[in-house]
Amino acid sequence: MKPFLRVRGLRSGYAGGVVLGGLDLDAEEGGIVAVLGRNGVGKTTLISTVMGFVRPYEGSITLDGRELAGARVDVIARAGVGVVPQGRRVFAPLTVAEHLAIAARRRAATGPWNRARILYLLPRLGERLGHRGDELSGGEQQMLAIARALLGNPRLLLLDEPSDGLAPAIVSQVGEVIREVSAEGMTVVLVEQNLALALSVAEHVAVMQKGSIVHRAPCAEFASSPGDRRRLLGVD
Numbered sequence: 001m002k003p004f005l006r007v008r009g010l011r012s013g014y015a016g017g018v019v020l021g022g023l024d025l026d027a028e029e030g031g032i033v034a035v036l037g038r039n040g041v042g043k044t045t046l047i048s049t050v051m052g053f054v055r056p057y058e059g060s061i062t063l064d065g066r067e068l069a070g071a072r073v074d075v076i077a078r079a080g081v082g083v084v085p086q087g088r089r090v091f092a093p094l095t096v097a098e099h100l101a102i103a104a105r106r107r108a109a110t111g112p113w114n115r116a117r118i119l120y121l122l123p124r125l126g127e128r129l130g131h132r133g134d135e136l137s138g139g140e141q142q143m144l145a146i147a148r149a150l151l152g153n154p155r156l157l158l159l160d161e162p163s164d165g166l167a168p169a170i171v172s173q174v175g176e177v178i179r180e181v182s183a184e185g186m187t188v189v190l191v192e193q194n195l196a197l198a199l200s201v202a203e204h205v206a207v208m209q210k211g212s213i214v215h216r217a218p219c220a221e222f223a224s225s226p227g228d229r230r231r232l233l234g235v236d
């Protein structure tokens with residue numbers, strides 16, 4: 001079967017410097033791939049390049065057969081790619097309701113994910129509609145960042161370290177939300193340092209080192225290979 005997201009020979013970086021040196025990645029439709037790797041290997045650069053924030057030097061990024069490498073961010077968003085960025089990017093003075101209204105106005109496509117459905121999935125946000133971004137906990141901000149991305153009805157959702165800075169109980173809620181959106185058919189690429197979260201939600205792992213994917217495995221296999229985890233990630 002042809003992968004829904006197919007990245008081949010992706011070279012990218014900043015101001016002529018190379019971070020991704022010919023990266024290949026596949027994600028099946030409706031599947032969850034976790035991209036793992038130590039700090040600084042280029043995980044955020046991968047997300048930024050797929051999303052069009054960083055223009056690739058070379059290579060191919062196809063979504064459902066359509067070439068997106070080098071396209072503008074708005075074209076990529078309309079083609080069905082959504083992102084939950086690292087650090088959440090919630091605006092301090094805007095309320096939850098205002099964030100959602102802006103995201104709904106700017107949405108790339110209509111589809112199953114509307115405000116009512118998202119508030120059903122993320123009930124805590126419904127209780128905080130009148131609260132400003134800077135009044136939300138880290139977990140609430142993360143749920144808002146996810147809600148904003150879902151409102152765009154992406155077919156491919158890129159999440160950049162959604163567990164960062166969250167308490168373990170909230171991390172498992174984030175994991176449940178990711179599983180639920182994937183169960184509805186959305187394809188997910190999850191960049192994570194939290195191995196437990198990655199292994200509990202994804203079907204496959206792709207491990208990055210120095211700007212390329214050096215190891216791919218089904219999660220169950222990676223979970224039962226402590227030698228691989230130590231060698232590739234430096235963790236037990």
Ligand SMILES: Nc1ncnc2c1ncn2[C@@H]1O[C@H](COP(=O)(O)OP(=O)(O)OP(=O)(O)O)[C@@H](O)[C@H]1O
Nearest residue numbers: 014019037038039040041042043044045046086193
């Ligand atoms: N905007 C930028 N301009 C120049 N260099 C950058 C920029 N963003 C990242 N880099 C560099 O690119 C390399 C890869 O960074 P990147 O953030 O993609 O890695 P990462 O795997 O996501 O790391 P982390 O896990 O710490 O978030 C690093 O050497 C970093 O310093």
